[in-house]
Amino acid sequence: MIELINVKKVFNAGRPSEFTALGGISLNIEDRKVTVLKGPSGSGKTTLLCIIGCMSRPTAGRVRLDGREISGLPERFLTDIRRKGFGFIFQVPNLIRGMSVLENVMLPAYPLGEPHARLKERAIRGLNDFHVSTKATSKVEWLSGGEAQRVAIVRALINDPDVIIADEPTAHLDTHLSYLFMEIVENFKKEGKTVIIASHDPLVCESRIVDSVINMRDGRIEGESS
Amino acid sequence: MDYETQMRSPIERQRGIIDFTLSSLMRRKVKNVGLLCLYALIVFILASAIFFTSSIKKEASLILRGTPEIIVQKMAAGRHDLFPLRDMEAVKNVRGVAAVEGRLWGYYFDDRLGANYTLIVPPAARSSAEPSEARPLFWFNAAALEPGTIVIGEGVARVGKLSKGDSIAFTAYDGSTIDLKVADTLSSKSELVSSDLILIGEEDFRKLFDIGKDYATDITVEVKNPREIPTVASKITRVLPDTRPIVRDEILRTYDSIFNWRGGMMIVILSAAILAFVIFAWDKASGLSAEERQEIGILKAVGWETSDVILMKFWEGAIVSLTAYFAGVILAYVHVFLTGSLIFEPALKGWSVLYPHFSLTPFISAEQLITLFFLTVVPYTIATIVPTWRAAIIDPDAAMRQTGE
Ligand SMILES: Nc1ncnc2c1ncn2[C@@H]1O[C@H](COP(=O)(O)OP(=O)(O)O)[C@@H](O)[C@H]1O
Ligand SMILES: [Mg+2]
Numbered sequence: 001m002i003e004l005i006n007v008k009k010v011f012n013a014g015r016p017s018e019f020t021a022l023g024g025i026s027l028n029i030e031d032r033k034v035t036v037l038k039g040p041s042g043s044g045k046t047t048l049l050c051i052i053g054c055m056s057r058p059t060a061g062r063v064r065l066d067g068r069e070i071s072g073l074p075e076r077f078l079t080d081i082r083r084k085g086f087g088f089i090f091q092v093p094n095l096i097r098g099m100s101v102l103e104n105v106m107l108p109a110y111p112l113g114e115p116h117a118r119l120k121e122r123a124i125r126g127l128n129d130f131h132v133s134t135k136a137t138s139k140v141e142w143l144s145g146g147e148a149q150r151v152a153i154v155r156a157l158i159n160d161p162d163v164i165i166a167d168e169p170t171a172h173l174d175t176h177l178s179y180l181f182m183e184i185v186e187n188f189k190k191e192g193k194t195v196i197i198a199s200h201d202p203l204v205c206e207s208r209i210v211d212s213v214i215n216m217r218d219g220r221i222e223g224e225s226s
Numbered sequence: 227m228d229y230e231t232q233m234r235s236p237i238e239r240q241r242g243i244i245d246f247t248l249s250s251l252m253r254r255k256v257k258n259v260g261l262l263c264l265y266a267l268i269v270f271i272l273a274s275a276i277f278f279t280s281s282i283k284k285e286a287s288l289i290l291r292g293t294p295e296i297i298v299q300k301m302a303a304g305r306h307d308l309f310p311l312r313d314m315e316a317v318k319n320v321r322g323v324a325a326v327e328g329r330l331w332g333y334y335f336d337d338r339l340g341a342n343y344t345l346i347v348p349p350a351a352r353s354s355a356e357p358s359e360a361r362p363l364f365w366f367n368a369a370a371l372e373p374g375t376i377v378i379g380e381g382v383a384r385v386g387k388l389s390k391g392d393s394i395a396f397t398a399y400d401g402s403t404i405d406l407k408v409a410d411t412l413s414s415k416s417e418l419v420s421s422d423l424i425l426i427g428e429e430d431f432r433k434l435f436d437i438g439k440d441y442a443t444d445i446t447v448e449v450k451n452p453r454e455i456p457t458v459a460s461k462i463t464r465v466l467p468d469t470r471p472i473v474r475d476e477i478l479r480t481y482d483s484i485f486n487w488r489g490g491m492m493i494v495i496l497s498a499a500i501l502a503f504v505i506f507a508w509d510k511a512s513g514l515s516a517e518e519r520q521e522i523g524i525l526k527a528v529g530w531e532t533s534d535v536i537l538m539k540f541w542e543g544a545i546v547s548l549t550a551y552f553a554g555v556i557l558a559y560v561h562v563f564l565t566g567s568l569i570f571e572p573a574l575k576g577w578s579v580l581y582p583h584f585s586l587t588p589f590i591s592a593e594q595l596i597t598l599f600f601l602t603v604v605p606y607t608i609a610t611i612v613p614t615w616r617a618a619i620i621d622p623d624a625a626m627r628q629t630g631e
Contacts, residue, residue, distance in 0.1 A: 083529025098253030113238030
């Protein structure tokens with residue numbers, strides 16, 4: 001369970017450009033469920049995802065992960081929690097050009113010091129699960145949009161995280177690929193993973209596999225519906 | 227969720243990051259190979275200059291060690307004249323003198339080749355290899371030097387295209403021709419000393435220059451205590467007012483001016499190379515490309531720590547500069563000691579016809595290699611890390627905000 005208690009995020013505090021992106025969010029996200037953060041552009045979805053995923057720290061408020069307070073932890077610990085507990089699917093695949101698909105997938109695991117052979121085996125298995133293993137040795141720039149996203153998903157899963165965070169995952173996909181993505185999310189749920197998606201795509205928000213939709217506007221929650 | 231920090235093997239972590247660094251370097255093959263070549267070229271020039279300068283200094287000190295402490299010349303109206311051997315007794319009796327020996331030597335100009343030779347009658351006792359510490363500057367097979375034969379230096383052999391069995395026609399003092407057969411060539415520690423040498427038997431030498439049995443070219447004096455050299459020298463002038471003692475320091479000074487000139491050329495080359503390197507490292511330090519920045523953002527977003535990113539850049543700098551370092555050093559070694567500084571040759575030539583192949587004996591010290599290391603590998607590696615530092619401390623959420631390519 002992820003608990004947010006009155007979380008605020010202020011950018012450029014104290015300067016004329018000061019901007020409150022999150023104005024006090026209190027929210028519980030349940031394990032093994034699919035939660036969608038819905039709201040217009042600029043409503044603070046990405047900011048909130050970053051805080052949940054230990055990528056940045058709130059200006060005020062608390063974040064608890066399975067009952068453990070993480071908002072006050074030093075950066076090193078946050079990184080460690082993040083790379084073992086969270087998998088990120090970004091709006092764009094964010095793959096490193098010039099490197100092979102396989103190497104991109106292994107990227108998050110390099111600093112963890114796992115023996116190379118074992119890591120590689122795991123990466124190939126992951127690519128297999130998402131039907132992109134034939135591309136393992138190709139350079140990422142030769143992939144189609146859908147393939148690139150699946151590779152990015154395999155990468156997000158390489159350290160076997162419990163929580164998957166996806167920011168506008170369907171923004172660059174056509175309808176067919178968007179449905180395929182939701183099937184992947186359904187599988188995550190079946191495997192017992194917690195999924196948090198930021199999106200204003202109706203195809204995502206209205207999907208039957210979504211357990212809860214949180215409506216956001218101007219850095220605040222409008223009202224919960226399920 | 228398992229939030230307990232698992233112990234990860236530090237060696238495996240290094241290995242993982244080196245793995246990544248290598249494949250990261252591989253993907254910009256052309257750029258990185260170009261960089262490596264440029265870098266290796268600079269190391270090559272620096273190393274060549276350092277090897278050359280210190281080898282030539284080493285040669286100078288070798289020559290010095292082989293030079294007698296005092297040479298006494300007979301003077302006649304300010305001109306160097308033959309030394310009457312009967313005067314040797316007087317020198318021997320000077321307090322502090324250990325040994326006195328007459329020398330027979332002279333320059334000979336071969337107008338057929340336009341080259342100057344130095345003809346020396348080898349002292350009987352020092353004709354071949356002695357115990358290693360006091361090893362002479364050159365050695366040869368003493369038995370080979372019979373009357374009518376000579377032993378020639380490498381330079382003489384090269385210029386005259388001579389080998390064992392050939393002979394050189396010398397023109398004697400009276401215009402007659404004396405043919406001397408080459409019995410052997412010299413081996414030496416330093417070709418600088420032996421290149422233009424011709425060793426000749428005493429009888430042949432006296433015949434060639436018409437020098438009587440009672441005379442020598444000059445004499446060498448060995449002193450018991452090296453600190454007494456100046457005192458002994460001035461005592462000799464008192465006993466024999468018509469002689470001029472030349473002490474080793476003066477000889478060294480003459481050599482020094484020659485070596486310094488060559489060393490000076492090297493310093494010019496050296497400073498040019500250092501300047502090139504500074505510009506090169508500065509360019510590297512001045513920033514990362516947008517692409518590199520974006521990549522660092524991705525690495526941070528997928529869970530790399532700041533220290534992981536810096537470690538990766540450290541390895542990148544270290545791999546490139548170590549490769550360039552070793553390539554440059556090895557090439558410089560080949561260049562200076564095996565090809566005779568082929569590239570520097572234009573600057574080095576012109577000393578004498580006998581030095582068309584200026585080949586130095588290899589002397590390399592750990593000190594030179596360490597100096598070179600600190601001049602190249604260290605600054606380059608630092609220059610790679612510093613700009614990364616700034617990029618690596620960016621928040622990992624920056625990658626979340628990349629919305630298009
Ligand atoms: N680093 C930042 N500095 C200043 N303002 C920021 C920064 N990041 C985001 N913002 C602002 O915070 C607001 C919320 O942004 P974001 O969380 O990205 O919204 P969403 O993902 O819902 O579109 C936006 O108005 C954005 O301009
Ligand atoms: Mg957003």
